[in-house]
Amino acid sequence: MSVFKIRPVIDLIRGLDAGQAREVLKYTRKRAALYIDRVLLSVMANAQQAGADVQELVVAEAFADGGPHIKRWKAGPHGRARPILRHRGHISIVLRPR
Numbered sequence: 001m002s003v004f005k006i007r008p009v010i011d012l013i014r015g016l017d018a019g020q021a022r023e024v025l026k027y028t029r030k031r032a033a034l035y036i037d038r039v040l041l042s043v044m045a046n047a048q049q050a051g052a053d054v055q056e057l058v059v060a061e062a063f064a065d066g067g068p069h070i071k072r073w074k075a076g077p078h079g080r081a082r083p084i085l086r087h088r089g090h091i092s093i094v095l096r097p098r
Contacts, residue, residue, distance in 0.1 A: 003089040006032045006064040010091070018044055018057040018095055036062075039091045047095055061094035 009032040013021035018040065025037040040059075048054050067088035076082040 001032055001035060001089055002087040003064045003066050004087075005030070006036065006089045006091060009033050009036055010062045010064055013040070013059050014062045016059055017098075018054060018059060021059050036091055036093075039093055043093045043095055052095075052097065056097045057095040058098055059093060060096040062092070064089045064091050066090070 009025070009028060009030050012024055012028065013036070016024065021040060022037060025033045025040070044054050044057065047057060067090045069088065070086040072084040072086065073081040074084050
């Protein structure tokens with residue numbers, strides 16, 4: 001998914017508690033919210049495995065960077081080929097205690 005579609009949803013959860021961020025993502029009607037929720041759940045599980053209290057965690061940093069493009073070709077006029085670039089994004093979330 002493109003970074004331009006991910007960033008507005010990430011801006012909604014930055015600075016919120018982890019549980020509250022999951023609630024916001026649950027009711028956000030954007031497809032990017034599903035992917036961000038998966039990443040947030042993974043980060044929460046990693047923090048819990050490290051011994052942190054999940055109830056005390058806050059989304060300190062959340063950002064999306066551009067990833068690799070998937071390059072495809074589509075038939076164009078007069079036997080030529082037109083490029084199709086499928087944009088990808090990398091989602092990064094950092095949780096810190098309150």
